[in-house]
Structure formats: C-alpha cells, structure tokens
Amino acid sequence: MTLVLVTGASGLLGGSVAAELLRRGHEVRTFQRRPSGIEGAQDATGSVTDPAAVVQALDGVEAVVHLAARVSLAGDPAEFAAVNVGGTAVLLDAARAGGVSRFVYVSSPSVAHSGTSIVGDDARPADPRRARGEYARTKAEAERVALAADDPAFRVVAVRPHLVWGPGDTQLVGRIVDRARAGRLPLLDHGTALIDTLYLDNAATGIAQTLERADVVHGNAYVLTNGEPRPVAELLSGICLAAGVRPPTRSVPAGLARTAGSLIELGWRFRPGADEPPMTRFLAEQLSTSHWFDQRRTRRDLEWTPAVTLDEGFARLAASYAAASR
C-alpha cells in the first residue's frame, strides 16, 4: 500500500482522482487550503506556496499527484506565477528531499497551444513563450520545471487532461447549462470545430493509471482525452439535452466573438477564481478552432483506455440532472 499525496483535492477532478486512488487500494492524503471532505482520505490543509506546510504534508508520502493550481482566465500574473510555478517548485523540492519516488504533475494541453487548430497531434513540448494567457503560460513553465526534475530516483510524469466534464461539474457543464437556459449560448462558426473532451471518470482513471505507470513512462508528457472528437455544437447540444435545456442554434462568426461578448469559461482549469473575465480571445479561439489529439502513444504507454464513452457520459449526466431535479 502506497501513501499518495493529492494536492488540489477539493476540486471536482482532484476529488475524483483521490477517490480512484483509494479504490485502487492506495492510502491517500489530500492537501489544499480547506478540508477535502473525501471519505477514507487523510486531510492536510495549507498552501503549496508554504514550504513548511508542504514538508509536513509530505511526511511518509511515497508518491504525489499534484493538481493544485491557480485557475482563472485573468488576474495578476504574479499570483499565477507564485502558485503555479512557485508552488510546484516548492512541492518538487520538498518531495525529492522527503524521499518521494513518483510525482505526477497534472498539466493542461493549453501548455503547448498557441491558438491555432490542433488536428490529431500528440503532446508537443510545453512552450511558455507561445502559450495563451497567464494560466497556460504558468502551467507550461511549471511543467517544464517538473519534467526537468525527473530522474531515475524521482520519477516525474506530466499528464494533460483535456476538457474534463461530468456530473457535478459546475465549471464546464454548469456554465454551459446556465448560459443555454438564459438563451446566451451562441455557436461560433456553426459549431463545426472538432473538439475532443474527457469524461470525469476517465480523467480519474487516466491520472491514477499514470501514477501506476510512472516507473516506466517517467520523463514524458501525455494528453488524456476520450479519443472521441465531436463538433463543438454536438458537445454543447449533448450537455444541454442531458440537463433538459434547449441547445443553442444561433451561430455567431468566430471573428466577432473573439473581440466581443462573453461566453463560457470552460476548459483548461478546475476551480473558479473570484475574478472571472468576460469572453476572452483565448476562449473564442478555443471554441472556433479544432483541438483533438493523437491518443495512440498515451493509450499504449499508460496501458489505459477510457471506460466511459461520450454517449454513456451524456447518459450519466442526464441521470444526475434528473436525480437533482427530483
């Protein structure tokens, strides 16, 4: 039995990962600013920017899954850097010093995305100079720091889940549904851009599996998706139908949306910030350009396939909305 420290476990994805690790028979300690409330896990509280708290949390830990990050679409660049780059560095240093042998850095495909379409690419190197927005830039920087720390005794893997969604998700799903209900969810360019997503349960198994395969795959970065790209209109429509609201039909030219309007804050993050911006150019690009990935290396190296299909995911989402409305 391995004691695994999961940071950022108060978020939906972090919590799911912690639960999956428990299910796989690991001991789990969570670490975040407030208690995670996950049954069966030990709780440690504090910030990743606080070295003393981090050292304490790492006591007896053999492996780390690091999800905690400042996630927002705007804000003070220094704050992003402090949490996402500084916090990761603190955690890495303390973990290595404390004898941790495996470290999974949960990253984001946005670290290698410069705004153009991604059409069946595998994970490209993180590139802070070209990444769009403070979140992506600092996540890219942190991924580089993490992978640079990889060595045979301290085995680091970066894993980049892409557009995680599922029941209980207040971010992607919640915002889409809220907007659609308010009649404020247009499609960009008819919604034909092909986008791959990742159902929540698959994200949890993928990250847990990455930890278990770290001895073999360390030093690498992997994008995790369902491997089922769909036109963005179909994804939005699937989510809306599951929630029982009318899907969007109105199409807006993407060029217009890039400069004006506000839309869902979805994507590359797991927690809301207090300072959510209106529609950013970044988001408009996300919704009007395709981004889907070559999953062959991911599936082969990690010995992982997503168990829940997109259609099954929509069905589960519908069931959760139905249960909530009863």
Added chain:
Amino acid sequence: MNSRLPRAAQAPAPASLPPAGLPGLDPALSRLVPAAARTWHVLDNGPVLEREGIAPIGTVLCVHGNPTWSFLWRSFVSGATDQALRGGDAWRVIAVDQLDMGFSERTAVERDLTLRIGDLADLTDALELTGKVVTFGHDWGGVISLGWAVDHPDLLAGIMLLNTAVHQPESSKIPAPLRLALGRGVLGKATVSTPAFLETTLALGHPALALDVKEGYRAPYRGASRRGGIGAFVADIPASASHPSDPERRRVAEALLSVDVPALMLWGPRDPIFSDRYLDDLVSRLPRADVHRFEGAGHLVAEDVDFAAAALTWLGDRFGRGAQDPAPAEPDDVSSVSLLAALDARRSSDATAVVEMPRRGDVDAAPRVVSWRALGQRVDRLAKGLLGAGVARGDRVSLLVPPGVDLTIALYACLRIGAVVVVADAGLGVKGLTRAVRGAWPAHVIGALPGLSAARALGWPGQKISVTSLPAATRIALGVTHSLPELMSVGAADSRPLPAGPAADDPAAILFTSGSTGPAKGVVYSHGQLAAVCRTLAETYDVGPDTGLVAGFAPFALLGPALGARSVTPDMDVTSPKTLTATAVADAAAEIDATVVFLSPAALANVVATSDALDPWQQNALRTVETFLSAGAPVGLPLLEAAAELMPNASAHTPYGMTEGLLLTDVSLDEIRALPEVGGVCVGRPAAGVRIRIAPLADDGSSSDSFGETEGVTGEIVVSAAHVFDHYDRLWLTGRAARRGAEQHARAAENGQTTNRWHRTGDVGHLDADGRLWVEGRLPHVIVTAGGVVTPVEPEQRVEGVTRISRAAAVAAGPIGTQQVVVVAETAPGTERPALADAALAAEVRAAAGVPVAAVLVVPRLPTDVRHNSKIDRTRLSRWADSVLAGGDLVAP
C-alpha cells in the same frame, strides 16, 4: 570570340571553386580538373567513393545547359553519394561546369557545338573514364551529352535526359523567347551586359525557386565578364540550316537513330522553350526510352520535382543489383487475332455492319446504314488515302469525331495501317482534353468541325484532317490539309495493295483515364490487347458474329466491327452521356433488331428517367433485348432494377473495369439480388481470362508488395489478363508504381501463366469464399484510424440505409494513423446549404455506420467525377471536411 558579344566578355579567367554555403551543394564534392590545357570545375563523388572503398557500377556524366551550371545536378550528386554510402547501388556522378560556364575556366575562345563536344571528350579522357557511362543532359547540355554519347559507343551504357532537343523541324520556327534573344542588337544586352537571360530562366520554376537557390544559380555569373559563355551559347543555337553548328547538330541527331542503349527522359511539359514536340522527336529517335512527363513541371524540371530519386530508381532498375532482365517474355496469346479479321471475313457480305441514328429533330434524315462490303471498301480507301497524306505506321492520330459511321471508318483505317489512334473523350472537359492531346502529341488530327475548331483555338498539335469537305476559307482558317472524302477518293484511285498490317504487339490505341484522381493518364493498348478485349467481351457476353449491338458506351462501342457484330450508335450528345433518352435507345435497337445493349451509368440513369416517353412500338423493341450492360462505374441496385423493367427479357449485367482493364469481372442483377447489400460493392467473378489478386493493406493504409487470393483479406485489387493495357503513355514512374511486385509475383508464384503483366488498380476490396470480388473504395480514400484501417464503401452503404440519407461518403479528417471518420451526406429532402446534421440524424448515422463517426455533415450535392457523374470525389471531400472541422468556412464542398 563572337563579335556580337560585348568586349567585357572576351577576357580569359582561371577556374575556381564555388563559394561555400550554396544551398544543397556539398563543397567536398567540388574539384578542379585540368584537361587539354583547360581547367574545369566539376562535382565528382569519385574521390569519396574511392576513400570509402566502394566500387561504383558505372559513371553518370551530367551536362548542364545554358545558363545554369553543375549546381543543377546537386541533388542528384548528393542523392547518389548518400545511396552509395548507405550501402545501396553506387554510381560515380560527375557533373561538369562547361568551359566558359559556371566556375570553369573563361577561355576567350568562341566555343561552338563541335568544340564543346570535343571539350567534353577531352575531360573524360583526362579523367580516364572506363566502364559503364550513362550520360545525363539538360537543355543545350542535352545535345552536347548526346554528342559525347554517339562518339563513345564503347563506354556508353545509357542515356538520361531532362528537357532538351536535338532537332529543329524545318517547318517550324525556334521558340519565340530564343528568337527574341538572338535578335540583332539584343543578344549581347540580353545575355551578357545584363543578367536578363539568366533571370528569365530562373523565373521558370514551378513552384518559384527559393531565393537562396536562385542565388546559387547566379553565383558564377556575377558581372558581364563572367557571362560571355551565356551569350556565346545563345549565339551558337543552330536556329537554321545555314548556322555553322547545324551540321554537327544534324550529325548527332542522325547518329542517335542507331544508338540502342537504355534511355530515360524526365520531362517538364510547362517549358516555353523545349515543348512536347521536342520530346516527341526524341522519342522517335530513341523509341525504347522510358519517358515520364511530370504534369505541372517546367523547364527547370530538376528543381520542380524530385528528378534525382526518379533517375536513381531508373538506374537501379536498369543496371543496379536489383535489376533483372524482364521476366521471360511470355507473349500473350494473340497469335491468331487481328482487329480487322472479322471485317475481312465479311467483305463480300451485303448485310448491315454499322448504323448511325440521325440526330433528334432532324425529321427527314434517315439512319446511315453501311454494309460489311461497303465498310471494308471505305476502310481500305481511307487507309491508302491516309498513307498518301503522310500518316505513317506508328504515327499518332487523334480522333475528334463523334461515335458513328465516320469514326468507325477512321478508326479501322488507322488500325489497318498501324497508326496509333488517340481517343480522348469529351468527358474530360476542354482543359483535360487539351492536356491529354498535348501530352500524347499526335502527328495528325482527324476531326469534325467542333473538334477542329477546338484544336485550332487551343493550339493542339498535328496535321489537321476534317471529316467532311470544308469550304476553302474554313479549311484555311482551321489549318486543315485534307478531308476524309478527299482521302477516300485518292485511295479509291490507288490500285496498289495496302502494305502488311501491324503486328500483335504494335501499339494500337491510346485511351484516357477519367482524370478523377489527377490529370487524365494516357493508356496504351497494343493490337493484341485490343483484340483480347474483344475476345473477353465475346466470351463473357456471348457477343459475336451477327449479334445486334446498341453501342452506347464508348470504348466497347467501337469494337462492334472487330467482333463481327452489327452495331448501331444511338442519337446522343457525346459530350454529355446523360442526354441519351429511352426513345433513342429503343429506336436504335429496333433499327438492327438488337439483342445486346451497352450503356454508361449516366446514360442508363437518363434512359430510366425518360422511359415514360416510350410508345408501345418502342417498348416492344426493348423487349427483344437479351443482354444489357452498364459499364464504366458501379451502378446501384435500384437503377439496375428500373432498367431491367424496361428490358424485361434481358439479363442485366454490370461489369467492373477501368480504362486500364476494360472488362475485369462481371455480375448479373440476379446475383446482386441474392447478395447482402453491405460489405462493399460486389462486382462478381473474373471475366474470361482474368485473374484477380489482393495486395493486403498495412496498418498505415498502404498496400503490400506481394499479393494473393486469401478469402476475406482487404487490400489493393491487382489484376492480370491478356487484355490489360500495355503501359501508360509517357508516365514511366506511374506505370512502374502500378506494376509494383508484379515481377516477383510472376517469378515466385505463377510461372507458366499466359501473362505476367499485372496491374495495381488503385481500388481496394476483397475476395469472398465463392471467388467473387467486392470493391470497398479507392486506395487513397482508405481511412487510417487509431483503431485500424477503414475502407469507405461499407460504412457508406450502411449509412445509406438511414431513411433521410440519399447518398453518403465516408471520408477521413486528420493525420494518417489517427484519422477520424466523417460522414458527408446528401439528404432527402435535400439541404440548401452545408451544415452539421441535426442531433437525431447524427445519432441515426452513428448507429448505422458500424464504425466510430466523429462528425456528420449534410450538403446539397456531393462532388463527383466529370465523366461518369457517379464516382464521389472523396479526396476533395476529405480536404473540405478537414477545413470545416478545423473551424474553416462552411462553404460548399
């Protein structure tokens, strides 16, 4: 020094090495070589091979033209060197800078053609070349390399050429750009004082040359004093018979006729100087040459395409370790066949041979009926007339004549004298037709008025012969020299017997592919192979002597007289097969008591659509039809069923074939009814004498080198038959790819068969347990997903089972290996503009498809090929889907 050149160009200068840093030029391969008191700069990998202890097979001697230098050959020198160092076939490559050119010595001596050919010999003497030498020339370097070749028969092993010329036909002027440069007062300025000639040449790249490459070409020609050689070269062009260099040029051209070594010509057709007519002349001097015209490439073919790889491949085939003598020639069984045998046997018969129905609306016109006796007579007369008009055996004759009596007579007259007919059909469109006719470069054109007008307007080559007598003014305007009536009366007056007819392996015809997958390709058939087409038709459909045949499908339509069958051409607009009506077919059938009807799929669709107009008498005429055939493209079951209702006593067939193999398998409507409607299109069992094999698909979607007949294995369909085409016209590389694996297969597996010519069809499919062939799509349309290879036809068939879908295409989006399947469909009712399918339709399509589908798009119309209007252009759709699904504009595909 030539007095027409500026003084600055008349100063001597020593040879030097090129500056470092020129793109693609390896300084280690440059050296200076003294020869006969002159110093040359050459690229030479000989020292590298020697240092590595590699013994070359032979030497390739590369000679550049004007105004280039050895830089032109850099990729070939490097490619050959890399290949040798990797352990492949080793060739020493020597690419010279001619004297006064490149970085070789500036001699201050006027160097004409004779001197330059001698210069090259001095150099090869100094290099003490022994063993096999293959020359490789471009532009005026081509003539010089050929001069060296004819002077060194003991060393010469092969000839390779890029765009060049060795002969200037008396009748035509030299190309306009050169005439301009040679003009009084222009020469010095254009070539020496200014770099105009150099820059004009460097602007000929397709695509445009990279800036650093242009700089490379300019490097040795900076300043007028360096460019004297360019001017002298232009001045030495033997533009007329009185030019001092013309006798030497003629000596080389004539000596070439007796050279018999392997030859390769790699040609860029978009060349304002060395156009296709020069290629045609070279081919006539080296008739066994392998020729590849790179469509879209031009004068600088060495920059436009990977000529180095092509040349190395050819050298390997001809001289390399992998080279084998062609598998023992096992001639096809063509001993007793002649395309004119059936006609000859009926020369005294007054029975009907050919009928041409009058055009619709022409109420007074009667059908043109020609008996066997008359047909034989007219064919002979025209054959003699054509000979008298200079149409020689082996000449190419383009037939721009609508199907009917005139075409039949012209065709068989050409076949009789061994002229090669070029049959480009109007279905290619004007652009495709022009490209096809220029590529085939016919010496003569026999045309009806529209064809001749087009030939004139579009500058098609060849002596023009009109089908009908024309008024003098029209004749002059169209450049027409003869007419068929005139030639026939000349022939009638000629009592001499015709010379012996052509042999079975002489070329008979060039047909064209539909061009649905790139430019139309010329497909060459020998007399024996065309006769074999007839034999297969006869055996498969029981068409033979005295069968009445409605000829509504072009290639087969022409073969009626060769089959001994009575044939009729229905009234239709040949430029548009879909204009053929049910009444036209019925009238034609009634005229000759037809029992067999051949139609194209597009024609068939219109015949069915217009069947309401049939009167009882016409309906009756169709009741006597025993066999009908829809050939050219696959036909759906509903259409075939509808056609069968019109011809209730006929057995309906839809054969599988292509321009390269006109009749490969056959399946009847009754069989189709009994088969499942998915799993591909079942095209039935091999036709008489045809063998079908499958080259399995690899994980990356490519087809294997080897092929077999294992049931259920999907792969590229490979065919063999006596009636499969001979070769592609001037597309050596394409033909080579289409025969990949054939030699090994013939040697390893099937010795003793009647033919070892195999053709890779580019179609994919599989054989079933009963030996039936199922077509699953085109090889380039195979979708390579992360989960495996998907062939498009089966998902399309499944999706077409969805009520609202009328026609569907399954295409790829994304990179090979991780491609997504995208369904693009026409719906009923139709959509006005392209869109994503609504959620319900998308769900139905996904449930039906049998493979994961990333997106479902609906469009008003799927793009199809021009000729048949039935083959969906999946390549274009795939590009469109890629763009739309990456956020591109949602325009029509």
